[in-house]
Amino acid sequence: MSAPASGLELSPPDRRDGNIEALGRTESAAEVRERIACYPDAVRMPATGVELYIVRNFLTLDECAALIAMIDANRVPSPVVGDATASAHRTSETCYLYPGPAPVTAVETKLDQLTGLEPCYGEALQGQRYAVGQEFKPHHDFFDTGQPYWQDQVAMGGQRTWSAMTFLNEPEAGGRTNYPTAGVAITPKAGNLVIWNNMDEYGAPNAGSLHQGMPVERGVKYVLTKWYRERPWCQ
Ligand SMILES: O=C(O)CCC(=O)C(=O)O
Numbered sequence: 345m346s347a348p349a350s351g352l353e354l355s356p357p358d359r360r361d362g363n364i365e366a367l368g369r370t371e372s373a374a375e376v377r378e379r380i381a382c383y384p385d386a387v388r389m390p391a392t393g394v395e396l397y398i399v400r401n402f403l404t405l406d407e408c409a410a411l412i413a414m415i416d417a418n419r420v421p422s423p424v425v426g427d428a429t430a431s432a433h434r435t436s437e438t439c440y441l442y443p444g445p446a447p448v449t450a451v452e453t454k455l456d457q458l459t460g461l462e463p464c465y466g467e468a469l470q471g472q473r474y475a476v477g478q479e480f481k482p483h484h485d486f487f488d489t490g491q492p493y494w495q496d497q498v499a500m501g502g503q504r505t506w507s508a509m510t511f512l513n514e515p516e517a518g519g520r521t522n523y524p525t526a527g528v529a530i531t532p533k534a535g536n537l538v539i540w541n542n543m544d545e546y547g548a549p550n551a552g553s554l555h556q557g558m559p560v561e562r563g564v565k566y567v568l569t570k571w572y573r574e575r576p577w578c579q
């Protein structure tokens with residue numbers, strides 16, 4: 345994941361050179377776009393410089409409650425790629441939700457229907473819990489190919505293309521998901537999903553996908569995130 349300070353400066357291999365990986369991402373994105381357009385209640389947001397959709401009531405409140413219970417039972421401090429330990433950059437707690445339990449299957453099935461992507465392209469679902477003051481500072485979900493961790497990521501499925509995040513509850517104050525350069529800030533609403541393309545229209549990492557989980561001011565915030573790779577994900 346690229347750090348905010350360097351995030352707007354992309355490494356040379358990411359530039360719009362029409363390479364074969366970029367072409368594949370562009371073709372795949374067109375298919376995902378068509379699928380989303382057919383999904384009930386999916387709306388494209390008027391976001392500047394990033395392709396971003398909201399799906400209202402993607403999960404039921406019962407599904408949200410079941411997932412929150414699983415996150416609460418298994419949460420640990422959140423990791424950041426390229427940073428072996430918990431970081432001030434991401435102060436929430438994380439719970440990996442691997443396939444098997446019924447609430448996980450229900451979400452996975454809906455995400456498959458929404459995106460049309462092969463399930464093997466998706467990383468394991470990650471639940472996040474943010475207490476008061478916790479946040480995920482501005483970042484990109486795509487990998488910075490100039491960083492040492494990138495070679496490992498190439499072998500693990502390559503770039504993160506789409507991010508799909510579902511709000512599982514509503515904090516009393518704060519906790520919006522903000523896209524500072526796109527001019528959009530999304531208020532958590534239980535069951536609503538946000539999905540965005542981390543690549544631009546040329547299939548290159550899109551600096552305009554910069555986003556942050558703003559600090560929770562009152563209450564607690566739970567979200568469920570799925571990151572998709574450009575190739576099958578291998579852990
Ligand atoms: O919690 C949020 O609002 C943002 C989470 C996020 O950026 C992520 O999971 O990649």
Ligand SMILES: [Fe+2]
Pocket residue numbers: 483484485507555
């Ligand atoms: Fe993110």
